[in-house]
Amino acid sequence: MLQxxxxxxxxRSFPKDEEALNARFLERAGFIYKNSAGxxxxxxxxxxxxxxxxxxxxxxxxxxxxxxxxxAALHDKRYLKATGRWDVEVVFKVIEGDKREPSxxxxxxxxxxxxxxxxxxxxxxxxxxxxxxxxQTKFRNEPRAKSGLLRGREFLMKDLYSFHESEEDLxxxxxxxxxxxxxxxxxxxxxxxxxxxxxxxxxxxxxxxxQVASEVGEDTIFACSSCMYAENSxxxxxxxxxxxxxxxxxxxxxKSIEIGNIFPLGTKYxxxxxxxxxxxxxNKKLVVMGSYGIxxxxxxxxxxxxxxxxxxxxxxxxxxxxxxxxxxLGESSAKDIYNDLQNKDVEVLYDDRDVSPGEKLVxxxxxxxxxxxxxSNKTGNMIEVKRRNEKESxxxxxxxxxxxxx
Amino acid sequence: MLQxxxxxxxxRSFPKDEEALNARFLERAGFIYKNSAGxxxxxxxxxxxxxxxxxxxxxxxxxxxxxxxxxAALHDKRYLKATGRWDVEVVFKVIEGDKREPSxxxxxxxxxxxxxxxxxxxxxxxxxxxxxxxxQTKFRNEPRAKSGLLRGREFLMKDLYSFHESEEDLxxxxxxxxxxxxxxxxxxxxxxxxxxxxxxxxxxxxxxxxQVASEVGEDTIFACSSCMYAENSxxxxxxxxxxxxxxxxxxxxxKSIEIGNIFPLGTKYxxxxxxxxxxxxxNKKLVVMGSYGIxxxxxxxxxxxxxxxxxxxxxxxxxxxxxxxxxxLGESSAKDIYNDLQNKDVEVLYDDRDVSPGEKLVxxxxxxxxxxxxxSNKTGNMIEVKRRNEKESxxxxxxxxxxxxx
Numbered sequence: 001m002l003q004x005x006x007x008x009x010x011x012r013s014f015p016k017d018e019e020a021l022n023a024r025f026l027e028r029a030g031f032i033y034k035n036s037a038g039x040x041x042x043x044x045x046x047x048x049x050x051x052x053x054x055x056x057x058x059x060x061x062x063x064x065x066x067x068x069x070x071x072a073a074l075h076d077k078r079y080l081k082a083t084g085r086w087d088v089e090v091v092f093k094v095i096e097g098d099k100r101e102p103s104x105x106x107x108x109x110x111x112x113x114x115x116x117x118x119x120x121x122x123x124x125x126x127x128x129x130x131x132x133x134x135x136q137t138k139f140r141n142e143p144r145a146k147s148g149l150l151r152g153r154e155f156l157m158k159d160l161y162s163f164h165e166s167e168e169d170l171x172x173x174x175x176x177x178x179x180x181x182x183x184x185x186x187x188x189x190x191x192x193x194x195x196x197x198x199x200x201x202x203x204x205x206x207x208x209x210x211q212v213a214s215e216v217g218e219d220t221i222f223a224c225s226s227c228m229y230a231e232n233s234x235x236x237x238x239x240x241x242x243x244x245x246x247x248x249x250x251x252x253x254x255k256s257i258e259i260g261n262i263f264p265l266g267t268k269y270x271x272x273x274x275x276x277x278x279x280x281x282x283n284k285k286l287v288v289m290g291s292y293g294i295x296x297x298x299x300x301x302x303x304x305x306x307x308x309x310x311x312x313x314x315x316x317x318x319x320x321x322x323x324x325x326x327x328x329l330g331e332s333s334a335k336d337i338y339n340d341l342q343n344k345d346v347e348v349l350y351d352d353r354d355v356s357p358g359e360k361l362v363x364x365x366x367x368x369x370x371x372x373x374x375x376s377n378k379t380g381n382m383i384e385v386k387r388r389n390e391k392e393s394x395x396x397x398x399x400x401x402x403x404x405x406x
Numbered sequence: 407m408l409q410x411x412x413x414x415x416x417x418r419s420f421p422k423d424e425e426a427l428n429a430r431f432l433e434r435a436g437f438i439y440k441n442s443a444g445x446x447x448x449x450x451x452x453x454x455x456x457x458x459x460x461x462x463x464x465x466x467x468x469x470x471x472x473x474x475x476x477x478a479a480l481h482d483k484r485y486l487k488a489t490g491r492w493d494v495e496v497v498f499k500v501i502e503g504d505k506r507e508p509s510x511x512x513x514x515x516x517x518x519x520x521x522x523x524x525x526x527x528x529x530x531x532x533x534x535x536x537x538x539x540x541x542q543t544k545f546r547n548e549p550r551a552k553s554g555l556l557r558g559r560e561f562l563m564k565d566l567y568s569f570h571e572s573e574e575d576l577x578x579x580x581x582x583x584x585x586x587x588x589x590x591x592x593x594x595x596x597x598x599x600x601x602x603x604x605x606x607x608x609x610x611x612x613x614x615x616x617q618v619a620s621e622v623g624e625d626t627i628f629a630c631s632s633c634m635y636a637e638n639s640x641x642x643x644x645x646x647x648x649x650x651x652x653x654x655x656x657x658x659x660x661k662s663i664e665i666g667n668i669f670p671l672g673t674k675y676x677x678x679x680x681x682x683x684x685x686x687x688x689n690k691k692l693v694v695m696g697s698y699g700i701x702x703x704x705x706x707x708x709x710x711x712x713x714x715x716x717x718x719x720x721x722x723x724x725x726x727x728x729x730x731x732x733x734x735l736g737e738s739s740a741k742d743i744y745n746d747l748q749n750k751d752v753e754v755l756y757d758d759r760d761v762s763p764g765e766k767l768v769x770x771x772x773x774x775x776x777x778x779x780x781x782s783n784k785t786g787n788m789i790e791v792k793r794r795n796e797k798e799s800x801x802x803x804x805x806x807x808x809x810x811x812x
Contacts, residue, residue, distance in 0.1 A: 007473060007536040007569075009527050033523050036510075041477040041523060044538070050476065067413055070456065071447040073479075073543055074498075074512075074560045092480075094498050095508060096547055102501060104442075106480075106512060117439050117447060121415050130413040132450070137479055137543070141502055154480045163413075 001322070003351040006030075008043045010363045021216060022301035023148025025313050029366045031321075038145025038153035040297075045367070048321035049300050050156060054135050056187045056318065057158045057294060060180045064173075066133040066160055071113050073137065074104050079112035082272040090140040106139045111265065111291055114161045115273040122287060124278045125165050129173060133160035135296060147218065149301035150257060156296040164288040165279060170264055177292050181210055181260050188299055189316020190306065192259060195221055195228040210260035214305050217257035224249035230258075257302050258295075265289040307389075313368030314388050322349040324405050325369040329357040329376035337375060337383065337398060344406050371405055407728070409757040412436075414449045416769045427622060428707035429554025431719050435772045437727075444551025444559035446703075451773070454727035455706050456562060460541050462593045462724065463564045463700060466586045470579075472539040472566055477519050479543065480510050485518035488678045496546040512545045517671065517697055520567045521679040528693060530684050531571050535579060539566035541702060553624065555707035556663060562702040570694040571685060576670055583698050587616055587666050594705060595713065595722020598665060601627055601634040616666035620711050623663035630655035636664075663708050664701075671695040719774030720794050728755040730811050731775040735763040735782035743781060743789065743804060750812050777811055 008030030015027045015034070023040075026032045031046030042050055058068065074094065080086035086105070093102035107113075114132065121127060138157045145153050160177065164170040178194060185192035192210040209230050211221050222229045222238040227246050229238055238245075240253035267286040269275070275287045300319070307314045317323070324341060326348050328334035338350040349369065351360050357376070364372050365388070374384040374393075383401050386393035396404075414436030421433045421440070429446075432438045437452030448456055464474065480500065486492035492511070499508035513519075520538065527533060544563045551559050566583065570576040584600060591598040598616040615636050617627050628635045628644040633652045635644055644651075646659035673692040675681070681693045706725070713720045723729070730747060732754050734740035744756040755775065757766050763782070770778050771794070780790040780799075789807045792799035802810075 005471070005473075005536070007524075007527055007533070007538060030527075033526065035478040035519065035522075036480070036482045039478045039480050039482075041475065041519065043475050043523070044473040047474055047476050065411070067411075067450040068453055069447065069449050070453050072441040072445045072560055074442070074445050074545060076442045076445075089503060092500050092502065092510075094500055094512065096498065097495060104498075106500065113441065113447065116441075117449070118413075120439065121413055121436075127413070130411070132413060139480060154478055 001349055003349055004353045006044060006349075008045065010366055018148060019146050020148035020150060020301075021308070022150060022304040025304050025308060025366070026149070026301070029313065029363075029368075032149070036153070038142055038151065040149060040152060040154070042297075045321045046300070049303075049315070049319050050296060052319045052321075053188055053296050053299050054156075054158075057135065057184055057296065060184045060187075061133045061158070061160060064131070064176050064180045066131045068134065069132050070134050070136060071107070071110050071117070073107040075107060075113060077103055077105065079116070080105060083112055083269065085112075090142060092139045092141050107136065108138055108140050109291075110134070110159055111161070111269045111289070112273070115269040115275050115289070118161075118163055118287065119273050119275045122163065122275060122277050125280055128277060128287065129162060129164045129169055131160055131162040131173065133158060133292075147216075147301075149297045150216070150305070151218065152297065155298060158294040158296055160292040162290040162292070163275075164290070165277060165285070167264075167266070167288055170288045170290050174262060174264055174290055177262055177290070178208065181262070181292075181294065184294065185210060185212070185259065185299075188303065188319050190259065190299070190302060193221065193223065193228045193256075195223075195230040207261060207263045209258050211256040212259055212302050212306060213254050214257045214302070215255050216305050217255050219256050219258050221254050221256045222251045223254065224251055257298070257305065259299055259302050260292075260294040262292040263290065265291050308368070311362075312366035315368045315370060317370045320368070320370050322347040322369050324348040324371045324373055325364045325367065326350045327357075327360045327364060327372065327374045328352055329360065329374060329378075331377060332375040332379075333381065334375040337373070337401075340398065340402060341405070344402055346402070346405050373401060407755055409755055410759045412450060412755075414451065416772060424554060425552050426554035426556060426707075427714070428556060428710040431710050431714060431772070432555070432707070435719065435769075435774075438555070442559070444548055444557065446555060446558060446560070448703075451727045452706070455709075455721070455725050456702060458725045458727075459594060459702050459705050460562075460564075463541065463590055463702065466590045466593075467539045467564065467566055470537070470582050470586045472537045474540065475538050476540050476542060477513070477516050477523070479513040481513060481519060483509055483511065485522070486511060489518055489675065491518075496548060498545045498547050513542065514544055514546050515697075516540070516565055517567065517675045517695070518679070521675040521681050521695070524569055524693065525679050525681045528569065528681060528683050531686055534683060534693065535568060535570045535575055537566055537568040537579065539564060539698075553622070553707075555703045556622070556711070557624065558703065561704065564700040564702055566698040568696040568698070569681075570696070571683065571691070573670075573672070573694055576694045576696050580668060580670055580696055583668055583696070584614065587668070587698075587700065590700065591616060591618070591665065591705075594709065594725050596665065596705070596708060599627065599629065599634045599662075601629075601636040613667060613669045615664050617662040618665055618708050618712060619660050620663045620708070621661050622711050623661050625662050625664050627660050627662045628657045629660065630657055663704070663711065665705055665708050666698075666700040668698040669696065671697050714774070717768075718772035721774045721776060723776045726774070726776050728753040728775050730754040730777045730779055731770045731773065732756045732779045732781070733763075733766045733770060734758055735766065735780060735784075737783060738781040738785075739787065740781040743779070743807075746804065746808060747811070750808055752808070752811050779807060 033041040094104040224244040270286040439447040500510040630650040676692040
């Protein structure tokens with residue numbers, strides 16, 4: 001893409017009303033726009049990152065048999081009334097026209113909706129197991145929304161739900177999802193830990209969270225060399241320097257970001273929606289459910305939090321909005337290289353603007369694409385190539401460059 | 407995909423609470439689930455159709471320089487207050503926690519939000535023109551929601567917004583979008599007419615609508631052999647059998663479905679958000695805007711309304727959820743054919759279920775994929791191939807079949 005055509009621009013300074021590093025970088029570089037506290041719009045660069053993360057999530061969910069759907073966002077109050085969650089604090093309620101009482105809420109999660117849908121299709125053990133997922137906007141009225149995309153009042157989430165005839169079958173699939181999650185995070189360039197946590201609003205049993213170690217996270221994890229626990233873990237009373245209850249090793253405390261979680265829901269939602277099936281012996285039983293989330297927009301923010309330097313973002317290759325940032329400094333052969341890269345299907349942002357070399361270099365570091373390729377009078381027929389995560393640049397010819405980035 | 411793994415099933419009868427043909431077929435065949443009046447969830451088959459339509463829309467919007475974004479759905483009331491649209495009847499309002507007065511609305515359209523975003527980036531004529539679009543859920547509190555996906559209270563829409571330094575430049579782009587729209591509808595298998603209409607809530611000037619002729623539509627168009635007018639056209643007082651005001655030919659009245667519209671917005675929204683730019687002479691001027699919609703979920707419904715028979719849906723090839731419905735009747739070589747089709751990247755739904763041949767054939771017509779391929783004891787090594795929109799089937803070998811569907 002020609003940078004001169006991109007409608008967003010890099011701001012000269014960081015936004016004044018953002019505390020969180022992810023929002024400060026992403027807003028300044030034109031990836032996102034802040035509409036209200038915790039409410040953001042994704043601009044062209046930011047939306048490209050979200051689409052790449054979403055595609056990785058889709059591939060891994062499809063690989064474990066997830067069927068993609070897209071559920072309603074406007075939920076009649078019968079859904080949350082059925083499970084006693086209508087008055088949960090973070091639920092945004094919707095009023096129709098002049099009515100005084102709300103009759104809908106906007107989607108904060110979809111356990112109730114998918115349980116009702118599943119009831120239509122599940123009759124016998126032959127209809128189980130199955131899993132369905134969606135990538136969709138969720139709305140939660142967070143009292144404190146100061147962490148940029150880490151804790152939005154509106155955010156993008158992948159939610160997967162699975163349906164089983166027994167706790168054993170749920171456990172089997174639960175393990176499968178856990179492995180798929182580690183793949184998703186790995187492909188997005190994030191090292192995630194699998195930790196044990198208490199259930200919160202969704203389930204009474206223990207659940208697992210996926211945490212990325214970072215000082216800015218809202219969560220704390222306790223870990224020894226082989227075990228990890230979330231702060232609210234029922235393993236309880238863990239202390240920095242204390243002993244691991246499993247292996248006796250010394251525990252270390254680290255603040256961290258939760259980027260995914262998986263919940264064995266049991267039969268709570270099946271019970272509320274009469275989601276039954278007939279087993280092989282003809283006995284009526286409740287379906288056992290699981291629910292599994294990944295914060296898609298939070299994942300983008302996490303990548304920024306854990307991968308940056310003082311100059312800007314350092315995008316992991318798989319989720320960078322473009323692979324190459326091609327900078328033309330003065331008269332150069334950049335146009336030809338741009339065309340060649342496009343013909344090779346290499347995603348390239350070509351800074352063809354009439355601004356100073358200094359400005360282009362500073363902005364390029366801020367945007368943070370994996371490869372920066374500078375072409376100028378000085379480089380002649382050669383290209384000065386620098387990886388964003390390395391200090392030294394290398395001079396190479398077009399052929400070598402295209403080979404590296406293709 | 408193996409049909410035995412698809413979690414949805416075909417219902418034995420049409421839903422009792424649906425009047426609209428599109429919803430009757432789509433619900434019975436498991437493409438959608440009705441959550442409330444005018445509120446639907448897209449199940450695996452339906453979501454595949456939506457994704458195909460969305461991809462076509464994206465390609466054509468990208469081709470005319472549209473930059474894809476994804477704007478916030480939760481709108482602070484400052485947006486609609488600024489343009490006097492806060493009290494428009496179809497706007498769903500959102501209350502936070504215990505508050506009595508709503509402070510947000512959920513997205514019914516995005517002119518205000520994009521005008522505010524554009525203000526951040528537009529300073530000079532050099533920053534114009536540009537266009538940005540999104541595919542996103544819209545919410546409108548329709549008093550009558552009885553037309554299935556044709557008039558939802560929650561629906562999927564592509565909305566494109568363009569920004570110009572003059573009315574002339576807007577007109578130029580407006581024509582370009584009109585042509586792109588005709589391409590979108592054509593690729594989706596729909597023949598759309600371009601008609602003149604009055605502006606409604608969005609603009610005071612005349613706008614254009616894209617109509618697909620159908621008896622179930624809520625709109626009426628008046629047309630001669632070369633001109634088309636919408637019912638609410640300011641060309642005014644058109645009558646069936648009357649004379650066309652442009653060419654004098656006889657006018658015919660047809661009920662029709664509006665599947666897209668384009669609005670020259672002028673400076674209404676720029677004025678409300680102080681969206682100015684400096685022209686070449688250094689004079690401060692208001693940016694001229696255009697707004698362009700396509701109802702993505704409505705397009706799916708329209709395809710069903712105009713392309714079906716008494717047995718079921720007849721999907722246009724480009725938006726069918728799968729290309730081939732492979733039916734195994736009893737013992738057969740279907741599994742091999744399924745694998746071969748998948749290796750050739752042909753999208754195939756393989757009915758591997760243990761149900762009667764009659765049931766499989768009836769359900770296949772209802773789902774309506776472009777090619778039905780029957781393999782049975784009777785056909786041996788041959789395949790009985792029938793196009794959904796033709797009456798006769800043909801017996802052919804695997805090589806010929808794969809050539810046709812690849």
